[in-house]
Amino acid sequence: MNNSGREYIADKDSALLQYLYEILAGQSRTSIKAYLTHARITVNGQSTTAFDHPVRKGDRISILEKGMIMKKRGGEKETRVKIVFEDAWLIVADKRSGVLSMSTGAEGEVTAYSLLSDYVKRMYGRNSRIFIVHRIDRETSGLIIFAKDERTKMKLQENWNESVLERKYCAILEGRPHEAAGTIHSWLKENPKSLKVSSSPVDNGGKEATTHYRTVSSGEHFSLADFELETGRKHQIRVHASLIGCPVTGDRRYGAKENPMGRIALHARSIKFRHPVTGKIMSFDTGLPNAFKAVMKEDSCNK
Template identity: 45%
Template sequence: MEEIQKKNKKPSNKYQPKGLTILYEDQDIIVVNKVSGLLTMASAREREKTAYFLLSQYVKKGSLKSKNRIFIVHRLDKDTSGVLVFAKTEKAKFFLQDEWQSFSKSYVAVVEGKMHEKEGIITSYLAENSIHRVFSVRNADKGKFAKTGYKVVKESERFSLLNIHLYTGRKNQIRVHFAEQGCPVAGDKVYGGKSMGIKRLALHSAKLTLRHPHTKKEMTFEANTPSYFKQLIK
């Protein structure tokens, strides 16, 4: 039976990481709601304004001598918000990564235009070029299989609100699949978003169901859809 887990204890405000809301924490995992604009991990240009750095500081509670650590399990794009999980032990990290493809991952997105089919599944093989741009290829030997399910929830003249189920977790998968359908995610300048005045990438990790690395119980974590998405679709 699916077990909906809430935050077990309110963290101290003193060490609360900015840009992250802690949804759940125990001795094995820490689950957060990440804001748009925050990196998951360090890049060549940014070391400290990342979820990883902020949570590392959080678990150390201000003690430089602390041996408490966090481990990256998966990533969200910088401009994607929503549910993000980290491990607090190496054993938990390896378990979650090994089982990752079997976990249920749901997203919400606002895309430009209207989908021809209001519900369906998009599949392709994704490859990455030298400038780190992802695209679909026909040759299975040259890309990684990617599968995205979707359902249109609401439409306006310019945009469509979608519920998305991620069967696989490839880099930029959702953004590429909908851009190649002629309906790029709103605010996605990399993959063809053209609408003016969009404040952020309209992509949100809304729900993640996983098996706990220690108890092996099924747990579901949710992050509410940003109100901005609803404003776009009006």
């Protein structure tokens, strides 16, 4: 069971409310009904408020934590942060685009850190804490790791290069890379005034960065590409995509002219690492987001 945005796999056919009564036997029936009334239940990723929604054996039932949900225009609801894994030491979460990993000082701003911090306090007591292990840009969606204690955080951070075996992103690029696959290597340096990251082919006092990419498919205007990081520098993929003449769509800072998704089309899709406490190899993959699929499908139809 994923005790999170808590997730359960149904072991039999049932009506949804009856199934919730069984798996949440320690809670009052009124509070369980409130999960449905407030649209905090999803079945296989789809929100429902119907008490009699059919549940089939093998269905994935998720209970979204309060505050991790936000309303979009038209009343539709969207998850800000979804917990995909949790144990005694770690939380692996899937962050949506537009949510900061951690506050930059703006009072009251909702971040992945603040949402998960509230979550652990509600679940385990007011003294419970979380610690951010690494960050992804506000504009980037996808997987991010938090620790439940400082020792676990430090162990992961201090052994990051040895512990993290694989990090993959997917992106929609403008145009088509001249080479279908390759490696981009440069030194990246942030301008403290503009906050824009510049790239140099030689050491300019910046941070060395290496990115591997592979074109998955191409349409008339856009290409879907996978990126694998050897290093994790700020804006690394965004800058390196621009270097090969194919900026990430929506990324006007680094040269994009098109914005088919209304956001920067970059997603931290998968991560594979050695658990800092158990030593077990942990692997998580969100799959390709539906919005990415929709853009590429439409672009392919225009060819």
